[in-house]
Amino acid sequence: GAVVSQHPSRVICKSGTSVKIECRSLDFQATTMFWYRQFPKQSLMLMATSNEGSKATYEQGVEKDKFLINHASLTLSTLTVTSAHPEDSSFYICSARSSSGGFQETQYFGPGTRLLVL
């Protein structure tokens, strides 16, 4: 159980284009989904937290107009990188958790999306 998928796994795009990444919880309902970015040999950096049906909460320094997050259902969240630039090239990982309280707070991660902006 607790499987999270992400699509696409890899994407190469031209500078200035937009890229959409999907995150799905396959066997549980995710009340909360998280979007992370990770540069090589660095720690996970939380970009934003999204709760189903409400606006995402962005971490300081993350541009909400550039990284659009939609959590339209309990099993799907999308991250759209708008007008991507080479510095946006990174490993984007989503995670999902089901409900509040203790072990239920376990975040299960998707396999990640490697974005390369040329």
Next chain:
Amino acid sequence: GQNIDQPTEMTATEGAIVQINCTYQTSGFNGLFWYQQHAGEAPTFLSYNVLDGLEEKGRFSSFLSRSKGYSYLLLKELQMKDSASYLCAPMDSNYQLIWGAGTKLIIKP
């Protein structure tokens, strides 16, 4: 502030035992998670501790001391596939996971 302290890198021999220590400071505490992350892949969940003591799960065990802000992950009978980064992630009062850079574990034959 919130802080995680883990060794950057450790080396161990196949078949041996290794203990990865983690000290933390968080605003509130709602348990501590350990994740494994192989190079180029996303983290995978290993364990969760919320009460003091040892939780054993196969070859992996995790220990927590809340009063000391300390946890460790114990890996027994090391296998080459255990070469990975191990991330200690305490959860703060807002149920947010706090991430450090993790410990890169290198297993040698």
